[in-house]
Amino acid sequence: MAQLVTTTPGLYPLPEWAKDELSDLKGHQKEGLISGDEGEDVVAVYEDARGEAIDDQLTAELDRVVEGQLRWDDMLAHPLAVHDSVSTAGIVRYYDNNNFYRDPVVRGDLDFSGDVADELDAAAEHVDEGLQAVLPGPYTLADLATDEHYGDESDFLAAVGDFLAGEAKAFPEEVETLFLLEPSLLENPPGDGEDARASEAIDAVAAATDADVVAHTYWESHGGDEGLDEKVYAHLLDADIDAVGFDFVANHEDNAYVISEYGCTDDVALGVVDGQNTLVETPEEIAERVEWALANTPGTDFETVYATIDTPTFYLPSGKFEEKLSALGAVEREEVNI
Amino acid sequence: MSDNREQFRPEDHPNDHFLLTTVVGSYKKPKWLDRAFDLVEDEDANFGEAEFEEAKDDASRLITEEHERSGLDVVVDGEMRRKEMVEYFAHRIEGYEFNGRVKVWGHNYFDKPSVVDDVEYGEQWLVEEFEFTDEVASRPVKVPITGPYTLASWTFNEAYEDDAELAYALADLVNAEIEQLVEAGARYIQIDEPALATTPDDHAIVGECLERIVEDIPDDVRIGVHVCYGDYSRIYPEILDYPVDEIDLELTNGDYEQIDVFTEPEFTHDLALGVVDNHVAEVESVEEIKENIKEGFKVVPPEQLTISPDCGLKLLPREVAYRKMENMVQAAREIEAELDAGEIDVGRAAPASADD
Numbered sequence: 001m002a003q004l005v006t007t008t009p010g011l012y013p014l015p016e017w018a019k020d021e022l023s024d025l026k027g028h029q030k031e032g033l034i035s036g037d038e039g040e041d042v043v044a045v046y047e048d049a050r051g052e053a054i055d056d057q058l059t060a061e062l063d064r065v066v067e068g069q070l071r072w073d074d075m076l077a078h079p080l081a082v083h084d085s086v087s088t089a090g091i092v093r094y095y096d097n098n099n100f101y102r103d104p105v106v107r108g109d110l111d112f113s114g115d116v117a118d119e120l121d122a123a124a125e126h127v128d129e130g131l132q133a134v135l136p137g138p139y140t141l142a143d144l145a146t147d148e149h150y151g152d153e154s155d156f157l158a159a160v161g162d163f164l165a166g167e168a169k170a171f172p173e174e175v176e177t178l179f180l181l182e183p184s185l186l187e188n189p190p191g192d193g194e195d196a197r198a199s200e201a202i203d204a205v206a207a208a209t210d211a212d213v214v215a216h217t218y219w220e221s222h223g224g225d226e227g228l229d230e231k232v233y234a235h236l237l238d239a240d241i242d243a244v245g246f247d248f249v250a251n252h253e254d255n256a257y258v259i260s261e262y263g264c265t266d267d268v269a270l271g272v273v274d275g276q277n278t279l280v281e282t283p284e285e286i287a288e289r290v291e292w293a294l295a296n297t298p299g300t301d302f303e304t305v306y307a308t309i310d311t312p313t314f315y316l317p318s319g320k321f322e323e324k325l326s327a328l329g330a331v332e333r334e335e336v337n338i
Numbered sequence: 339m340s341d342n343r344e345q346f347r348p349e350d351h352p353n354d355h356f357l358l359t360t361v362v363g364s365y366k367k368p369k370w371l372d373r374a375f376d377l378v379e380d381e382d383a384n385f386g387e388a389e390f391e392e393a394k395d396d397a398s399r400l401i402t403e404e405h406e407r408s409g410l411d412v413v414v415d416g417e418m419r420r421k422e423m424v425e426y427f428a429h430r431i432e433g434y435e436f437n438g439r440v441k442v443w444g445h446n447y448f449d450k451p452s453v454v455d456d457v458e459y460g461e462q463w464l465v466e467e468f469e470f471t472d473e474v475a476s477r478p479v480k481v482p483i484t485g486p487y488t489l490a491s492w493t494f495n496e497a498y499e500d501d502a503e504l505a506y507a508l509a510d511l512v513n514a515e516i517e518q519l520v521e522a523g524a525r526y527i528q529i530d531e532p533a534l535a536t537t538p539d540d541h542a543i544v545g546e547c548l549e550r551i552v553e554d555i556p557d558d559v560r561i562g563v564h565v566c567y568g569d570y571s572r573i574y575p576e577i578l579d580y581p582v583d584e585i586d587l588e589l590t591n592g593d594y595e596q597i598d599v600f601t602e603p604e605f606t607h608d609l610a611l612g613v614v615d616n617h618v619a620e621v622e623s624v625e626e627i628k629e630n631i632k633e634g635f636k637v638v639p640p641e642q643l644t645i646s647p648d649c650g651l652k653l654l655p656r657e658v659a660y661r662k663m664e665n666m667v668q669a670a671r672e673i674e675a676e677l678d679a680g681e682i683d684v685g686r687a688a689p690a691s692a693d694d
Contacts, residue, residue, distance in 0.1 A: 016438065023445035033444050073444050091443060093567075096536045098492055100443035278437055278452040279496035317438030317450070 002302045004290065004333045007064035008057075009179050009216055009245075009275075010134035011312030013321050014070055018049040030091060030102055033073040036082030036115055046071050047122065054126045056322055060329030064132040064177055064306075067123035073101075075314070076136035076181060077144045079167065080104035080160075082115050089146070095187050095219070097315075105146045106156070110163035117170035124174040131174045137182035137215060138164050138201035139190060154197050161201030165208035178211045179245070179269075181312070185232055186221045195235040203239040212304075214269045216245030218311045227254030234262055245269030247310040248293050256296040268302050271310025273328055278320040283330040291337050307331060342560045342583060343608065343641075345525060346412050346478050353674035357631070357645050358411050359667050360610070362564055362586065363482035363528065364423070364650030365405075365416025366659055371397040375421060394419045395470065402474045408660060409667035412480045412526055415471040417650070423484045423530065424492045425449050426463075431511060433457040433497065452494035457507050463515050465522050472523060480526040481519055485563070486512050486547045487540065491533035502543045509547040516551060520559050528562040528586065532649075535568025541576045552581045562586050562610060566649045570599045578606055586610035588648035590630060591617060600637045609638045612648030613669070614662045619654060621661045627669035635687035640677055645670045 014022065025042050026032035038046075053068035072078035075094055080086045081101075085108030091100040120133055136144070138161035150156040168178060180202060190198045206213040215236060217228050228236075228246070236244060243265050246255040249272065259268070272289035273281055281289075290307050294300070307328065313321050347356045367375075374393035377385035401416035420426035428434040428451035435454050439447035464481055471479045486508035490501045498504035516527055529551065534544050544563075552561055563580060565573070566588035577585060589597060589612045600609070611634040614622050622630075634643045645666060651659040676682050680689050 013441065019439060019445065019447060026445055028444065028446055030444060093536070094443075098442060098448075098533075098536065276494075277496060278494040314441050317440055320437050 002305045004331070004336050005063040005304055005306050006308070006328050006331060006333075007062060007132055007177070007179075007269075007306050008066060008309045008325070008328070009181055009218075009312050010066040010069045011072060011075060011314050012053050012066075012068040012070060013314045013316055013318045015049055015052055015318050018045055018070070021045050030088070033088075033102065034071050034078070034082060036113075050119075050122060051126060054123060056325055057329075058127075060325040062130075062325065062329045064130045065123075065127045066132050066134055067119045069119070069134060071119070074104070075099065075101050075312070076140055076183075077101050077104050079113065079116055079136065079164070080106065080110075080141060080145050083110065083113050085109055085111070085149070086145075095183065101144070103146055104144070106149050108149055110159050112166045112170070113163075114167070114170055116167050117172070120175060121172050124172045127174065130176060131172075132177040132179060133168070133171055133175045133211065134179045134181065135164055135168065135205070137180040137185075138205060139198035140182050140184040143184035143188050153194070157194075157197055157201050158204075161204040164205045168205055169208040171209060171211070173210075175209070175211045178209055178213045180205060180213060180215045182215055182217050183219050185217050185236070186219050186228060189221060189229045189232050195232045196238075198232070199235040199239045202236070202241060206239060206241050212242040212267065214243040214245050214267070214306060215239065215241050216269055216271075216308070218245070218247035218250065218271055220247075220250045227251045228258055230258055230262065233258050237262065237265065241265060243267035243269050243304070243306065245271060245306070245308065247271040248289060249274045249310040252289075252293065256293060259297040259300060264297070264300055264302070266302065267304040267306070268300070269306035269308050272307055273309040273324055275309040275311035275313045276315045278316065280320060280323045281327055283327050283332065286328060286331050287336045342525070342558050345558070346560075348411060348477070352671065353678050355640050355674040355677040357640060357643050357670045357674055359645045359670045360410055360412040360480055361405065361414055361647055361663065362650050363414050363417050363480075363530070364420075364652035365401050365414075365418075366652055366654060366656045367416075367418060368397055368400065368656070371418060398467070398470055399474050402471050404656075404660060405663065406475060406477055408663035410477065410663060412478050413471075413475050414480050414482060415467065415474075417482065417652075419467055422448065424489060425451065427484055427489055428493065430461050430463050431457050431508075432460045434493070448492075450492065450494060452496050453498065453504060454496045456497065457504070457511060459511050459514055462518070465515075465518050468519055468524050469522055478526060479524070480528055481524050482528045482530055482564070483512060483515065485529040485531040485544070486551070487544045488531050488533035491537065502540075505543055505547050506550065509550040513551045513553055513555075516555055520555060525558065526560045526562075528564055529582070530564045532564070532566050534565050534573065538568060538572035541573045545576070545580055548580050548582060560584065564610075564649075567591070570596050574599050575603050578603070580607075582607065584608040584610050584644060586612075586644070586646060588612045589633070590615040590648045594630070594633045597633050597636055605637045605642070608642045608644055609634060610644035610646045613645055614647045614666055616647050616649045616651050616654060619658050621658055622665060624665050624669045624672065627666055628673055631669060631673050632682070632684045632687070635682070636685040639686040640674075
C-alpha cells in the first residue's frame, strides 16, 4: 500500500503586499534584482513573506513544506544569478513563457555558495517536520545559463552538477525531500551522450544528500504534444534517485505510457494540480487524477506517491494559488485508492 | 491582395516614390496620465470618471499631434487609453475576470485575466478611441488591436477546450469590432500578435484567426499583422498565407540578422520594416536609418515597403521616441528622392530588377 504525500515544487508567487513593498525597495529594472547581498530592509520583507508562505502550507496541511523561493527573481536560474563567479547579462525569455530572467554568464569556477542552504536554515526554524528543498536540476540550470569559463558543454554540465551537489550537501538535516526541477529535459531534450551525462549530473546531486530525491519533469516536450522522450527517461532511471516526477496535467497519456513501458523508480511524483491555470481543482478531482495515473501504469508498485502541483506556482495570482494549496492539502489521503 | 496603400499618400507628398511611414502603436504616457490612472483607482482621491476621461482625451490629443509633427504619414494616438495590451480588451469582453497580478520579470507584474465563461462582446473597444483620434488628426489614423491569439495565450483559460478554441471565439469578436471601426471610417487596422513569437508552431492557429477576422471586411481597408522578438524562420514562409496586406516585423533589434529568412520564397505581402530600435534610448541617425531601410529592399520593392519602428515606443523617454520618429521620416523621404533619381541599387529596389 503506497503512501500519498502532498507537496509542491516551490517558486511561489509573492503575497500582494510583498509585491508592492519589494517593487518600492528594489525598483523595476534589472539592476535592482537579487544579488545575494541585499540590504536589511529587503531581507526583512522576504523573511515576513517566507513566514507567510510556510504558514499557508501548514494551514493547508500539506505533507511537505517548501521555503517558497520568493527571492528567486530569476526563477530557476537563481542559484547561478547570485553566484560570485557569475555576472548577469541581459533579460532573456524563460522557455516559451511570457516571463524573463537575467542571463547568468558563468565566468569562473562554480565553487560553493550556500545561498539556498541559508534560505532553508531560515525555513527550518518554522517547520517541525516535512521540510522540502527545491533546486533546479543540473541539466536545466546548465541549459538556462551561458558558459564563458568551462568551454566544453559536458565539462560545464558536470561543473553545474558538482556545484548543486555542494549546495545540497550544506542543507540543514531537517530537509526530508529534495525536488530537482528539470523542465529542460522536455523543453530542450538532451541528445545522444548528453542524456547520459544529464543523468550522471543528477546522480551527483542525489548522492550529496540523505534526503529523498525527486527529479521532477514538467511541460510537454518542445514542438509537439509529447511527454518525456523515451531515451531521456531511460537514462534518467539510471540515476540513483528516489522518484521521477511527471506532469499529468500537460500530458497524462504519454507519461502513463513511458512509465508502463520502462518502469519507474520506487517512488513517483504526479503533477496533478495545474500550476499555470487559475481554475481551482477540487480535492476530489485531484484524488481522481492520482487514481487515474496509478490505474494506467500497470506493473508499478510505488512506496510513496507525491501528489504535487505540476509546475512552480509563481505563474498564479496569489489568491488562486492559496486556493490551490488548500485543495491539495484537503485531499483525503486514506481514501485515495492507491 | 489589393492595392490599398495609395490612399495614405499625403497630397503634398514630395516624391514619386512613397514609403509609407507609420508607428506600431504604443507610446510613452505623460507622467500626469500615469498619475490619473492611479488616482481614479484611489477612493480617497477627489478624481472621478469625468476627470479621468478628460485626462485621457488630453493625452490622446497631445500624442496624436506629436506623431503628426514628426511627419508620419499615418498616425496613432499612442494607445493613451490603454493600460496594457491584454488587460484593456479583457475588461471589455464578457467572460473575463481578474484575480490579481502575476510576475513577468523581476518586480514587473501583469494583471493576467482569466476566461471563466464564453466570451461575448461587451462594451465598445476602440470605436470611440478611433473617432476621437480621427477628429484630432489631419493625417490618416491606424488602429492597432491586440490579436485573438495573443488575447488567448496571455490569459488563463478556464472555460475553453484549448487555447485555439478560445482564440477562434475571440477572433469572431475582433471581426465584429473591426466591422464597427470600418463603419466609423477606419481604413488601416493592425492586428498585434506578439504571442506568436513565443509559440511559432501555432502559426496555423493565427492564420485561422485572421481568416475569421477579415471576413466581410472590404478590400480597401488595409489590414496588417505585427509580430516581434522571435525566430522568424519558424513562421516563414507560412505567414505568406495570411489574408492580410502587410506583415510588420521587428528586425533592428537583431541587426537584420534574420532578413535573409524572407528572401526565399519571394515576399508577396507588403513588409512593414522595423528601422529603429525601441529598446535603445540612443537616437539612430538619419544615415543609419537609411541603411536600415535599404535592408528592406533585399525583401520587397519600394512599392511594398512600409517604414516603422521595431515595436511600440512606450518604454522610451518621449523626446527620444519623438526624435526617432522624426529621423525615421526624414530618412524615408531621402530614400524616396534617391529612388526617384535612380540612385539606389540594392536588391529589389534596383532600377533593372523589374525587367529581370
